[in-house]
Amino acid sequence: MSELAQQPTTRTGVAAELMARFEPECLYQETVDGIATLWVSRNRLLDVMRYLKHEIDKPFPLLFDLSAIDERLREHRAGQPASDFTVFYHLISLERNEDVRIKVALADDDLSLPTLTSVWPAANWYEREVFDMFGIDVIGHPNLFRILTPPLWEGHPLRKEHPARATEMDPYEMSPEIKHEQQEALRFVPEQWGMSTEAKHTDFMFLNLGPNHPSVHGVFRIALQLDGEVLVDAVPDIGYHHRGAEKMAERQSWHTFIPYTDRIDYLGGVMNNMPYVMAVEKMAGIEVPDRAKVIRIMLAEMFRISSHLLFFGTFAQDVGQMSPVLYMFADRERLFSNIEAITGGRMHPMWFRIGGVAQDLPDGWDTMLRDWLDYMPKRLDEYDSVSMNNSILKQRTVGIGPYNTQEGLEWGVTGPNLRATGSDWDLRKKRPYGGYDQFDFEIPVAANGDCYDRCWVRVQEIRQSLRIIRQCLDNMPSGPYKAIHPQTTPPLRERTMEDIETLIQHFLNVSWGPVIPSSECSVNIEATKGWNSYYLISDGGTGSYRTRIRTPSFPHLQMIPLISRGFMIADLIAIIASIDFVMADVDR
Amino acid sequence: MQWRLIKTEPGALMEDVDAAYDEDLAKSVLVGNLQDLVAWGRAHSLWPFNFGLSCCYVEFATAITPRHDIARFGSEVMRASPRQADLLIVTGTVFRKMGPVVQHLYEQLLAPRWVISMGSCSNSGGMYDIYSVVQGVDKFLPVDVYVPGCPPRPEALLQGLILLQEAIAKDRRPLGRVIADDRHQLSNTPNQRDLRTPERMQATTLAEPNSVGDAPLSADLLSSEPRRTEKK
Numbered sequence: 058m059s060e061l062a063q064q065p066t067t068r069t070g071v072a073a074e075l076m077a078r079f080e081p082e083c084l085y086q087e088t089v090d091g092i093a094t095l096w097v098s099r100n101r102l103l104d105v106m107r108y109l110k111h112e113i114d115k116p117f118p119l120l121f122d123l124s125a126i127d128e129r130l131r132e133h134r135a136g137q138p139a140s141d142f143t144v145f146y147h148l149i150s151l152e153r154n155e156d157v158r159i160k161v162a163l164a165d166d167d168l169s170l171p172t173l174t175s176v177w178p179a180a181n182w183y184e185r186e187v188f189d190m191f192g193i194d195v196i197g198h199p200n201l202f203r204i205l206t207p208p209l210w211e212g213h214p215l216r217k218e219h220p221a222r223a224t225e226m227d228p229y230e231m232s233p234e235i236k237h238e239q240q241e242a243l244r245f246v247p248e249q250w251g252m253s254t255e256a257k258h259t260d261f262m263f264l265n266l267g268p269n270h271p272s273v274h275g276v277f278r279i280a281l282q283l284d285g286e287v288l289v290d291a292v293p294d295i296g297y298h299h300r301g302a303e304k305m306a307e308r309q310s311w312h313t314f315i316p317y318t319d320r321i322d323y324l325g326g327v328m329n330n331m332p333y334v335m336a337v338e339k340m341a342g343i344e345v346p347d348r349a350k351v352i353r354i355m356l357a358e359m360f361r362i363s364s365h366l367l368f369f370g371t372f373a374q375d376v377g378q379m380s381p382v383l384y385m386f387a388d389r390e391r392l393f394s395n396i397e398a399i400t401g402g403r404m405h406p407m408w409f410r411i412g413g414v415a416q417d418l419p420d421g422w423d424t425m426l427r428d429w430l431d432y433m434p435k436r437l438d439e440y441d442s443v444s445m446n447n448s449i450l451k452q453r454t455v456g457i458g459p460y461n462t463q464e465g466l467e468w469g470v471t472g473p474n475l476r477a478t479g480s481d482w483d484l485r486k487k488r489p490y491g492g493y494d495q496f497d498f499e500i501p502v503a504a505n506g507d508c509y510d511r512c513w514v515r516v517q518e519i520r521q522s523l524r525i526i527r528q529c530l531d532n533m534p535s536g537p538y539k540a541i542h543p544q545t546t547p548p549l550r551e552r553t554m555e556d557i558e559t560l561i562q563h564f565l566n567v568s569w570g571p572v573i574p575s576s577e578c579s580v581n582i583e584a585t586k587g588w589n590s591y592y593l594i595s596d597g598g599t600g601s602y603r604t605r606i607r608t609p610s611f612p613h614l615q616m617i618p619l620i621s622r623g624f625m626i627a628d629l630i631a632i633i634a635s636i637d638f639v640m641a642d643v644d645r
Numbered sequence: 646m647q648w649r650l651i652k653t654e655p656g657a658l659m660e661d662v663d664a665a666y667d668e669d670l671a672k673s674v675l676v677g678n679l680q681d682l683v684a685w686g687r688a689h690s691l692w693p694f695n696f697g698l699s700c701c702y703v704e705f706a707t708a709i710t711p712r713h714d715i716a717r718f719g720s721e722v723m724r725a726s727p728r729q730a731d732l733l734i735v736t737g738t739v740f741r742k743m744g745p746v747v748q749h750l751y752e753q754l755l756a757p758r759w760v761i762s763m764g765s766c767s768n769s770g771g772m773y774d775i776y777s778v779v780q781g782v783d784k785f786l787p788v789d790v791y792v793p794g795c796p797p798r799p800e801a802l803l804q805g806l807i808l809l810q811e812a813i814a815k816d817r818r819p820l821g822r823v824i825a826d827d828r829h830q831l832s833n834t835p836n837q838r839d840l841r842t843p844e845r846m847q848a849t850t851l852a853e854p855n856s857v858g859d860a861p862l863s864a865d866l867l868s869s870e871p872r873r874t875e876k877k
Contacts, residue, residue: 206777207742214776222774229741231748231785239745268746271695271725275702276743297743298699301775316772323700367703386710398857404700404796421857641699 068093071150071157074113079105086137086160089340089578092147094158096138099170102161106146106176109159115152118466120173121581122147122590122607123183125191127217129165131596133575141165142191146173147579147592147607151466151482158579169194179469182615190215190303200250205296205644208242214304221301221308243294245280250292252282259284264626268297272375272630275640279617279633286625291618295611298640306604310570311337312411312546314601318591319405321606322642324367325585326360326396327353330409332591335491336580337411340573340595341544347534349413350492355529356399356408358522362433363392364585365515365522368637372512373444375634376453381444388436395426411571412545417538423530430527437519445516454508458620458632461506468619469612472587473514474636478506484583491582496525508635515637544571570599579605586610586637606645610638680817687731687757688814689719691806694730694754698747699737701764701796708799718806727753732809734802735786738766739779751786757818759831761805762788765795789831808834 068076068085072093076083083105084096097105109117126143128134140162147158161170172195173180184195185204192213195201203210212219220226247254247263254261267278276297282290302321306314318329331353338345345353366389370382393403399422400406400415408415444450460470462478475482483500485493501517503510539549546566552559565571579592587609596602613636621629675682693715697705708715715721724730727750739747751760762782765771768791770780782788789812792805812831 220776223770223776223778223780224774226776229744229779229784231744236745236748240749243745268743269696269750276698276740276746297740297746298738299740299742299777300699300738300773301777305773305775320700324703383710386707387712390707390710390712401854403798404703416854419855419857425857 070155084138089576092156092158096160099161103171105159106173109148110176115150117148117150119149120177120179120469121149123180124605125187125193126603130217131602133597138162142168142193144170144187154487169196172197174198178467179612205299221304252290261289273633277640288621288624288629291621293614293617295643298644302645303604303606306601310600311573312566312570316407319407320641321608321645322584322586322639324364324639326404327406327408328357328360328584331357332580332582332589334409334411336578336591336593337573340576340578343412343540343542343544345413345540346537348536349538351529351533352414353409354492355526358525359392359396361522361585362519363389365519368515372634376450376631378444381440391429395429398422398425410546412542413539426530430523433523451509454631457508457628459505459507460620468616471609474511474587474613477503477510477514479504496528498524508631511635546571572599586642608642608645610642613638614643679820684814684816688810691720691732692722692724692730693720693732693734694727695723695725696733697736701736704796704799705734705736705802708802713799713803720806731755731758734761734763735767735782736763738773739782741777741779744779748785759789759809760786761790761792761809763792763802764797771795787830790834
């Protein structure tokens with residue numbers, strides 16, 4: 058797979074600049090995705106990061122992802138420095154339209170490295186996750202507590218020796234004592250977070266919102282420090298929805314992990330399949346036929362609309378409008394009729410496959426879809442007059458919870474939440490993937506970055522998605538819906554019934570799983586809520602060695618305290634609604 | 646009500662008078678025991694707790710909205726506080742970190758209270774046999790009805806609700822306060838798969854996989870049209 062970089066002169070872009078400055082403490086690694094991947098020593102990590110963020114020409118303001126890899130059982134590591142645990146940092150520069158991945162090797166007996174919270178505030182939660190999942194000590198971190206697992210958890214789940222299955226562990230018990238102990242461990246202690254309980258003229262009140270509250274959109278908990286009704290500070294507490302998807306990926310085959318991706322952003326349906334299957338296809342070298350590409354885009358945009366409609370309805374509901382959510386759910390049902398006719402499923406169709414999609418489009422899909430496309434714009438006009446132009450909704454949301462583009466990037470904000478601040482960064486335009494370059498659509502951009510604008514951007518995106526779907530409908534290419542390639546899983550049915558080789562391919566890929574060459578690859582897409590990327594590492598087996606799922610909602614939640622300080626509790630509800638997250642997309 | 650005039654001459658047949666009296670009585674007075682009446686009332690006024698864990702909650706919310714309309718079954722009174730609710734629908738994955746919270750909320754529900762386990766995760770852990778997930782909410786809560794699916798369609802949840810209502814209507818609990826285990830569980834919720842398999846085995850025509858079936862067009866689904874205001 059990879060070779061040590063002996064001639065740094067052959068490198069271009071950020072890799073060349075880093076090599077020139079930090080050689081020989083900097084090693085280049087080849088990856089399938091073409092992202093400049095460099096190993097740096099732990100001692101120089103902060104220097105490299107500060108250089109990339111502040112000093113380099115056209116810097117990297119966005120800490121896109123940060124996680125680790127347990128390398129102890131990995132066999133194919135040719136060209137990489139010895140490492141038991143590798144911590145990786147994925148940075149993105151919008152100005153350059155370039156990524157860089159920095160890796161730090163750690164030995165099993167010395168699992169520690171310095172914190173990056175002084176460089177990127179967004180590093181805070183990511184580093185807590187690295188500590189929680191791998192037991193890596195992050196020196197200098199302000200509050201290095203567990204983040205996803207319960208506070209009394211033992212062990213670090215993403216280490217290879219930790220059991221994956223619940224059925225391999227002791228049976229779950231819930232006695233009154235255990236319940237009491239666990240509830241006590243979850244108790245919010247202000248001092249633990251460096252909060253004072255009183256100020257000069259006031260005693261602060263601490264209010265626990267969640268983990269079960271109708272307006273926190275799932276099992277999310279946020280502890281509020283209040284002066285009267287004004288928010289002084291807040292501490293979000295997550296992990297109540299941690300389903301261990303990354304550990305699950307290490308145990309499923311490449312093929313049988315697809316259903317789990319549907320449930321990451323559970324409002325995004327097949328949108329979640331896309332980055333995953335695209336990353337696997339890149340590693341396997343599969344070229345997807347045009348028809349499959351267009352079908353994928355069409356379905357993904359349908360789910361973008363479904364997700365945005367649900368967001369729009371609940372957003373209006375959270376600021377006091379009771380009716381729109383009912384109308385929008387009815388429209389969502391009309392959309393689901395189409396999705397169901399095509400895929401057979403509703404929320405989780407798990408319909409994309411390695412190399413294409415599960416089935417060809419059914420007879421009559423176009424009539425049905427065209428009918429819905431004709432119907433929808435009128436409804437959107439109505440929602441504009443009912444909700445977006447409603448003066449109460451405006452009073453509740455305009456100027457509430459604002460941030461600018463620079464703050465957004467600093468905290469890892471992507472997607473519609475970033476475009477609400479005036480940035481036009483949409484991966485479908487800036488880095489067209491999966492065939493988006495063939496479509497004619499616009500990127501709605503707002504300016505103020507407040508609750509109203511975050512909603513406005515999504516409402517406009519619904520119209521643009523309708524445009525894309527209509528183009529798919531009018532220009533659906535003919536041809537196969539799956540690639541003809543040995544790793545396509547399962548292969549085209551017509552061929553399976555025809556020749557024994559394809560039948561064997563079907564049998565092996567479905568029962569054992571397709572064998573993907575040892576490599577590393579990440580694919581990043583514009584999902585419903587922001588940038589969603591899958592960073593897959595294959596050790597040449599039928600399943601993934603390590604799957605890192607970077608979801609947009611995780612950093613978005615981390616930012617809540619910053620944008621809600623000084624506002625009232627009722628404003629916090631509007632802010633939470635405007636962020637548009639689902640907890641499965643946060644905790645995975 | 647019908648009114649009749651009857652001549653009360655001496656020697657007239659008294660049966661006519663009695664028949665009219667009985668008929669009126671049957672229409673205006675309900676004779677039964679109090680337990681039956683309470684069970685009937687409980688069955689048709691289930692107040693669900695507004696509680697969601699994961700994906701299934703979205704399908705539960707869909708069951709409330711126009712096309713499915715849970716109000717048809719008397720259960721649209723969603724309560725945000727467990728103290729005002731008597732039905733806990735466990736919608737989604739029961740996480741280990743969430744377990745004590747679910748237990749706590751259940752204890753806060755008013756008795757008599759019922760539990761519907763919605764979806765594979767809540768039924769058995771489903772596809773998530775993973776370290777952070779409890780393998781079924783019945784590991785610590787008494788479940789009355791299990792609704793299968795990942796997630797179940799709203800229709801499936803409504804069917805679960807109807808089965809629960811039928812079971813509650815037949816259930817008899819002591820009316821006064823007694824010292825007994827409060828984890829009273831309904832016994833008459835039989836496995837629907839066993840009941841329906843023979844009927845399902847009779848099916849001979851199945852939907853073609855390459856057709857859209859008889860799915861309705863958007864324009865035909867006018868049941869929930871918002872009231873149109875006149876355009877200026």
